[in-house]
Amino acid sequence: MSQVASFINESAIYAALEEGKRAASRDMVEAIIKKAADAHGLTLPEVAVLLNTHDPELVEEIYKTARHIKQKIYGRRLVLFAPLYVSDYCVNSCVYCGYGAGHKFSRRRLTMDEIKKETLVLLNMGHKRLAMEAGEDPENCPIDYVLDAIDAVYSVETKNANIRRININIAATTVEDYKKLKDAEIGTYILFQETYHRGTYAKMHPRGPKKDYDWHTTAFDRSNQAGIDDNGAGVLFGLYDHKFEMLALMQHAEHLEAEFNCGPHTISVPRIRPAGGINLESFPHIVSDDEFKKLIAIIRLAVPYTGMIISTREDADLRNECLELGISQLSGGSCTGVGGYCEENEKGVKQPVQFQVNDERPLDSVIHDISEAGHLPSFCTACYRNGRTGDRFMAVAKSGEIQNLCQPNAILTLKEYLTDFASPATKEIGEKVIAEHLKEIPNEKLRKVTEARLVEIEQGKRDLYY
Numbered sequence: 001m002s003q004v005a006s007f008i009n010e011s012a013i014y015a016a017l018e019e020g021k022r023a024a025s026r027d028m029v030e031a032i033i034k035k036a037a038d039a040h041g042l043t044l045p046e047v048a049v050l051l052n053t054h055d056p057e058l059v060e061e062i063y064k065t066a067r068h069i070k071q072k073i074y075g076r077r078l079v080l081f082a083p084l085y086v087s088d089y090c091v092n093s094c095v096y097c098g099y100g101a102g103h104k105f106s107r108r109r110l111t112m113d114e115i116k117k118e119t120l121v122l123l124n125m126g127h128k129r130l131a132m133e134a135g136e137d138p139e140n141c142p143i144d145y146v147l148d149a150i151d152a153v154y155s156v157e158t159k160n161a162n163i164r165r166i167n168i169n170i171a172a173t174t175v176e177d178y179k180k181l182k183d184a185e186i187g188t189y190i191l192f193q194e195t196y197h198r199g200t201y202a203k204m205h206p207r208g209p210k211k212d213y214d215w216h217t218t219a220f221d222r223s224n225q226a227g228i229d230d231n232g233a234g235v236l237f238g239l240y241d242h243k244f245e246m247l248a249l250m251q252h253a254e255h256l257e258a259e260f261n262c263g264p265h266t267i268s269v270p271r272i273r274p275a276g277g278i279n280l281e282s283f284p285h286i287v288s289d290d291e292f293k294k295l296i297a298i299i300r301l302a303v304p305y306t307g308m309i310i311s312t313r314e315d316a317d318l319r320n321e322c323l324e325l326g327i328s329q330l331s332g333g334s335c336t337g338v339g340g341y342c343e344e345n346e347k348g349v350k351q352p353v354q355f356q357v358n359d360e361r362p363l364d365s366v367i368h369d370i371s372e373a374g375h376l377p378s379f380c381t382a383c384y385r386n387g388r389t390g391d392r393f394m395a396v397a398k399s400g401e402i403q404n405l406c407q408p409n410a411i412l413t414l415k416e417y418l419t420d421f422a423s424p425a426t427k428e429i430g431e432k433v434i435a436e437h438l439k440e441i442p443n444e445k446l447r448k449v450t451e452a453r454l455v456e457i458e459q460g461k462r463d464l465y466y
Contacts, residue, residue: 005217007255008196012044013247020048029058036301037065039072044250050298051243059294066297066325069304073397075440076375077410079307079329080363081129081167082122085338085354086110086149090135092171092208094194096236096283098275098354099135101208108338109140112152119156119163121341125333125363126421128379128413129165131190133336133354136171136210143177146170150184160420160462165381167232171210172219178226187384188265189223190232191216195239196248204239217252224260230389231256232309234268237287238280242295253303262391266307266329269296273313274356289318293325300326305397312336312359316369319359323375333363367417368426371433378410379417382465407441408450409465415457 023045032046042050050062087109093101110118122130130153134141146168153163168181169190181189195201198213205211220231233252235245253263271287274280287295292314299308310319310327312334319330335341336354361369367377382405383393411434418430434454441447446466453464 002212002214003218003221005214008217008248008251010198010244010248013244013251016045016048016247017052017243019045020050020052024049024052026055026058029053029055030061033058033061033065033301036304037068039069039304041304042302044247044254047250047298047302048243048247050301051246062294062297062301063325066300069300070324070326070328073304074328075407076437077328077378077406078323078370078375079129079378079380080127080332080366081131081329082125082127082331082334082363083133083169083311083336084115084118084122084130084153085133085336085340086115087134087137087141087145088338088354089137089140090208091137092135092210093206094208094210095204095206096194096239096272096275096278098278107140109134109145110149110339112148114339115149115152116156117343118339118341119153120158123156123158123161123163124421126161126367126379126417127333127363128161128163129167129187129381130163131167131169131331133169136208141170143173143180147180147184150181150186154185160416164379164463165384169232172216173222175222175226178223178228181223182227186228187381188230188232189220189228190234190266190268191219192234192236192268192270193217193249193252194236196235196245196252197240200240220252220256220264221259224256224262229260229262229391230265230384230393232266232268233264234266234270234309236270236272237292237295238272238283238285240285242285242287242291246295246298249299250302253306260391262394263303264306265389265393266309267299267303268309268311269299270311270313273358275354292318293322296322296327297325305394312357315358316361320369320373323370323373330366332361332366334359364421364423364426367422368429371426371429374433374436376407376410376433376437377414377417377430378406379413380406380409380465382409385465404441404443404446405466407437408446408453411437411450412453412457412464415454416462419457 088099089107090099165187167188168186257263307328309329418427
């Protein structure tokens with residue numbers, strides 16, 4: 001029998017939202033924003049007040065404070081990754097997903113050789129970290145297949161590149177299987193709740209093992225028990241009221257903090273998007289762009305040290321706006337179909353995708369654009385490889401010491417990208433970014449060592465990190 005996800009308390013959420021409406025005076029909102037600026041996080045009632053704040057001047061103060069916190073903790077660094085879909089077989093009938101069991105198309109899972117080919121394409125783009133994605137199908141995509149796929153990705157190397165971190169997004173599973181993933185040296189285990197509202201969850205998942213709300217919602221408890229202390233949460237905004245989902249996400253984070261001394265390593269903010277057989281008019285809780293930006297800013301105020309991820313579901317312009325409000329990781333050059341990076345299927349038609357991509361820029365263009373905006377693109381995986389995960393990462397982050405690690409590591413990985421993969425225009429702007437961000441390393445000795453390592457990269461050395 002599944003553990004009951006009693007930490008999601010719907011009555012408390014509705015009560016907090018009602019009280020938040022009543023308490024959302026200017027003085028109260030300003031006091032909460034001022035508190036948030038210290039980067040110690042917010043309580044659930046305080047988040048409820050901000051969610052019920054609609055005064056344009058106060059919303060702008062929320063944005064301003066989110067920018068301040070983002071700069072204080074992450075600087076201008078942005079971590080890049082790409083999804084790798086290895087199987088679209090799925091036994092669940094999720095009504096929002098292009099891979100749902102009810103959709104009729106020729107399904108596919110990649111062979112190990114095909115996975116290696118896809119990996120090679122991603123390496124030649126310049127990627128160093130992937131998010132492996134697969135549908136739930138015990139027969140066609142068992143845990144042993146996933147483990148073999150992880151080994152296949154890690155086995156691929158070129159002269160100057162290899163995948164240094166694989167995050168995994170697969171269905172909720174057992175402690176035993178999570179231990180296998182831990183032994184396979186995954187990075188973050190990712191699982192989106194989709195919706196925390198039990199009634200909506202039942203409607204969205206009518207058939208398949210995913211219909212078990214409690215089994216799904218307590219997955220991070222089991223992954224933590226198995227030793228995976230980097231877990232990536234998220235909801236699919238648009239399935240139910242976004243204010244409810246936000247507070248439920250906070251309840252989940254508080255539960256993990258209380259039980260395992262570490263909340264989610266990352267929070268993703270996907271919005272529902274068109275896909276095969278999906279009509280957005282069937283979903284009455286679609287989140288507008290303005291609501292979406294406000295959500296991102298409030299998350300940054302509420303859980304300041306948690307990474308935030310935005311995908312290519314959003315278009316380039318909106319993604320660029322959201323980078324300023326708290327996003328710390330983004331995908332680039334993404335394909336959301338199985339085998340989509342290097343080939344079409346036998347009939348010459350691309351495989352169906354899980355969702356529609358709205359930012360189709362190649363990775364080089366993403367790097368160029370965010371560099372031009374003053375950000376520091378990063379492919380760093382050093383914390384994971386040095387054991388700075390879970391509560392150990394949070395301790396380093398909250399002490400401020402992470403700045404002395406992440407800034408030089410980001411610079412070194414950007415230098416690798418510029419040397420090996422960048423177009424001339426991207427290399428030119430990227431070198432300017434490196435020069436600018438070198439100055440921001442506060443420790444003079446560390447700055448000089450980083451400068452020396454940049455020369456070593458130019459001379460052919462790779463994978464230098466602190």
